[in-house]
Amino acid sequence: MGRRTPLYDLHVELGARMVDFGGWDMPVNYGSQIEEHHAVRRDAGIFDVSHMCVIDARGSRVREFLSKLVANDVARLTTSGKALYSCMLNEQGGVIDDLIIYYIDEIFFRIVVNAGTRDKDLAWMRQVAAPFGVELTERTDLGMLAVQGPNARAKVAELLPTQHRDVALALEVFAGRQLGDWFVARTGYTGEDGFEIMLPALAAEPVWRALNAKGVKSAGLGARDTLRLEAAMNLYGNDMDETQNPLESGLAWTVSFDNPARDFIGRKALESLKASGPKKKFVALVLEDRGVLRGHQKVVTPAGDGEITSGTFSPSMEKSIALARVPRDTGAQVQVDVRGKLLNARVVKAPFVRKGQVLVK
Amino acid sequence: MSNIPADLKYTKSHEWVRTLSNGNVEVGITDHAQGALGDLVFVDVPEAGKALKVGDAFAVVESVKAASDVYAPIAGSVIEGNAALGDQPELINSEPYGAGWIARFKLDGALPGLLSAAEYQAHLEAEG
Numbered sequence: 001m002g003r004r005t006p007l008y009d010l011h012v013e014l015g016a017r018m019v020d021f022g023g024w025d026m027p028v029n030y031g032s033q034i035e036e037h038h039a040v041r042r043d044a045g046i047f048d049v050s051h052m053c054v055i056d057a058r059g060s061r062v063r064e065f066l067s068k069l070v071a072n073d074v075a076r077l078t079t080s081g082k083a084l085y086s087c088m089l090n091e092q093g094g095v096i097d098d099l100i101i102y103y104i105d106e107i108f109f110r111i112v113v114n115a116g117t118r119d120k121d122l123a124w125m126r127q128v129a130a131p132f133g134v135e136l137t138e139r140t141d142l143g144m145l146a147v148q149g150p151n152a153r154a155k156v157a158e159l160l161p162t163q164h165r166d167v168a169l170a171l172e173v174f175a176g177r178q179l180g181d182w183f184v185a186r187t188g189y190t191g192e193d194g195f196e197i198m199l200p201a202l203a204a205e206p207v208w209r210a211l212n213a214k215g216v217k218s219a220g221l222g223a224r225d226t227l228r229l230e231a232a233m234n235l236y237g238n239d240m241d242e243t244q245n246p247l248e249s250g251l252a253w254t255v256s257f258d259n260p261a262r263d264f265i266g267r268k269a270l271e272s273l274k275a276s277g278p279k280k281k282f283v284a285l286v287l288e289d290r291g292v293l294r295g296h297q298k299v300v301t302p303a304g305d306g307e308i309t310s311g312t313f314s315p316s317m318e319k320s321i322a323l324a325r326v327p328r329d330t331g332a333q334v335q336v337d338v339r340g341k342l343l344n345a346r347v348v349k350a351p352f353v354r355k356g357q358v359l360v361k
Numbered sequence: 362m363s364n365i366p367a368d369l370k371y372t373k374s375h376e377w378v379r380t381l382s383n384g385n386v387e388v389g390i391t392d393h394a395q396g397a398l399g400d401l402v403f404v405d406v407p408e409a410g411k412a413l414k415v416g417d418a419f420a421v422v423e424s425v426k427a428a429s430d431v432y433a434p435i436a437g438s439v440i441e442g443n444a445a446l447g448d449q450p451e452l453i454n455s456e457p458y459g460a461g462w463i464a465r466f467k468l469d470g471a472l473p474g475l476l477s478a479a480e481y482q483a484h485l486e487a488e489g
Contacts, residue, residue, distance in 0.1 A: 017396075032454075033425050034400045222399060222426060290447075292403050292423040313402040313425050320403075339421065339428065 001025065005050035006143045006201040010208060014218055022116025024051040027220040036223035037315040040190055041356050044149035045219035046211050051115035054142050054198055055125070058108050059134035066101060066109060069128050071246060071264055073256035077103035081175045083187055086254050087246045088124070089266025093273060094242040095249065097121050098234065100187065102176050110183070112144075114236050128265070143204030147216060148194035148227075150356060155214045156184070156195050159207065168195070189224065191231025191354045229312050229321060232284055232350030238295055239282075239309040239323055247273055248325060249309075250282035250350070278328060280306070284350035285322045285334065286360055289343040293322035298337040299345075303327040308336065316353045317360065323350075363393040363485070366458055370472070371481035372434045377458060378475055381465070386435055386472070389462040390422065390453060393485055398424040401450040406442025407464050413437060415473055420463050422453065434475060437466040 002025040011018060016027030027048065029036060039045045057065065066074040072086030082103050088096045097117045102110040113121045122138065129136055147156050157165045164179040171177060176185025176196075183198040199207065212218060225235070232250075234240055240249035247255065247270060255270060256262075285308070287293050293311030306326030314321045322345070326334065335342040348360045365371070370378040375394035379387040395401065405421040413419050418430035419439070442464045446452060453461035476484060 017399075028426070029399060032400055034402075226425060290403065291405075292428060294428060313423070315425070 003051070005048055006204045007048045007050060007208060010205050011048065016218070016220060019221070021221055022051065022114070024115055026051060027218075029220040029222045030218045033220065033222035033226070034315045036217060036219035037226050039217035040149045040192055040219060040223060040227055041316055041353070042150070044147060044152040044155050044194075044216040045223065046208060046216045047146040047148070047219050047221075047224055048144075048204075048208075049146045049196065050143040050201070050204065052144055053113045053115060053118040053121070054139040054144065055111045055113065055122070056108065056137045056139060057111055057129070057134055058137070059132060060107055061132040062107060062109050062134050065129050065132040065134045067262050068132075068264055069125065070099070070101065071255040071266060071270070073259060073262060074101060074103070074109070075259065075262075076256070077101070079103070079175070080105060081171070081177045081185075083174045083176060083185060087240070087251060088121070089246070089264070089270075090242060091265060091269065093245040093266040093269030095236070095240040095244060095246060095251075096124055096242060098236050098240070098251075102185065104178075116237060139198070141201055142198045143201040145197045145199070145204060145207065146188055146190075146194065147197065147211060148188045148190040148192045150193060152192070152194035152216070153186070155211060155216050156197070158214065159210055189231075189233055190227035191233070191351060192227070193355070226312050226315055229310055229323070230314050230316055230351065230353035232323065232352060234323070235310055244325070245270060245273060248278045248280040248282060250323070280325050281328050281330065282309075282323065282325055283330065283347045284352060285324055285336070285345040286317070286348050286352070287320035287322070287336070287343060287345045291320060291338045291341070291343050293320045293336055293338065293345070299324050299326050300335040300337060300342060301326060301330045303329040303331070306330065306334070314352060317358050321352050363391065363396060364458070365391070365393075365478045365482055367478045369458065369478065370434070370475035371478065371484075372432070372475060373484055374432050376431060376434045378434050378472070379462075380472065385440060385465055385467055386437070387462045387465050388431075388434060389457055390431060391481070392457045395454050395457045395461070398422060398429060399426050400424055401453045404446040404450045404453065404463065406444070406446055407439045409439050409441050411439040412469075413439070413466070422450075422463075431463060433466075435466060435473060436469040438469065440465045440467055
């Protein structure tokens with residue numbers, strides 16, 4: 001039996017198909033995954049993301065610690081509540097995990113890391129934190145909900161006390177704020193607007209039911225995966241891991257070399273890679289033939305072979321889409337070995353879908 | 362609980378077999394199998410004339426989650442694949458034992474030993 005979130009019993013009651021995900025028993029769908037996907041693109045859906053690990057980092061040198069720990073620059077965080085997406089690298093420039101950091105104040109930052117990497121992340125972070133005297137606290141007392149879709153924020157706001165409602169609706173993109181017992185952030189993993197809410201574990205179930213009653217559809221990890229892939233958002237363990245660096249994983253935008261004095265872990269390795277020129281690039285693919293692209297399929301190009309890192313059927317486009325790591329000189333057309341057949345695919349600009357709109361012609 | 366019609370035969374790999382009035386057989390995947398796969402988005406049906414032994418993979422069903430082979434429960438040759446699945450793979454979700462059939466076969470010899478509905482039910486329970 002895997003670990004359970006505070007919402008486990010509710011998922012079972014709602015008829016979810018439960019699967020193992022990074023050691024957790026999580027809902028993959030509650031019926032039709034495609035309907036859950038469309039609900040998020042067109043209206044609002046709710047996901048249990050309580051398996052993700054919330055870590056509070058406190059101490060007078062917490063900003064220094066984070067500038068060392070992650071490849072993006074926390075100097076970008078100057079307004080309380082603002083969030084930063086980054087990778088945490090090893091000395092070789094490989095990705096230990098991707099994470100979100102919320103700046104609360106100069107002695108308190110909140111970090112959210114992936115569920116499946118929780119133990120190794122904490123061990124690594126504690127090791128890096130020790131010289132800075134930063135204390136890391138795992139917030140296992142919190143549940144976490146992601147409410148996503150064009151109508152998600154309005155539906156959540158209806159549940160908030162009046163004094164918090166306008167504040168929540170005024171949150172900027174990629175910013176959060178503590179509102180009573182809830183930490184509400186305008187973040188997500190779907191390509192839609194919405195909130196992620198960290199709240200006391202016991203409050204998660206009544207909030208879920210209240211949102212269901214307002215028409216917010218329960219959505220599982222299956223829809224979460226098709227939504228994030230349409231939005232061309234990376235999934236740790238599929239699209240990057242400790243053997244891959246952010247520059248060849250479509251994550252160069254999350255690495256900041258701006259401050260030459262900032263010696264973040266992995267910087268030297270990435271600088272020498274930059275100097276020699278990355279050999280691979282990370283691309284988005286649309287399958288032109290019939291079939292479905294999947295992770296680990298071989299991409300065949302005149303410049304050499306590559307690999308699909310994530311692939312699926314896009315419910316919004318009704319075509320198969322994928323992310324892939326391919327040779328640097330790959331052109332606009334590739335072929336993919338799908339179960340022994342070479343199928344044609346086209347390199348396109350990511351993302352595929354954003355805010356309900358298909359962006360790929 | 363998944364639906365297991367009493368008049369069909371089954372395999373441990375979750376195919377069903379219906380004997381048609383002309384002696385040919387129709388094959389599909391069970392309600393349990395479609396439920397486990399989730400929404401079907403692509404089906405690669407076999408071409409007419411393809412000869413198969415018991416246990417050969419003859420079709421591929423792909424859901425949003427994963428691809429899965431469908432294995433021949435019988436030895437024989439394909440008479441036709443279900444062309445309707447090209448545009449409507451979801452028929453396997455909505456009518457796994459009806460419009461969602463995958464292929465029809467001409468038997469090569471007699472029908473092999475297959476599971477009855479009760480035996481398939483017991484197999485599902487044993488699989489947990």
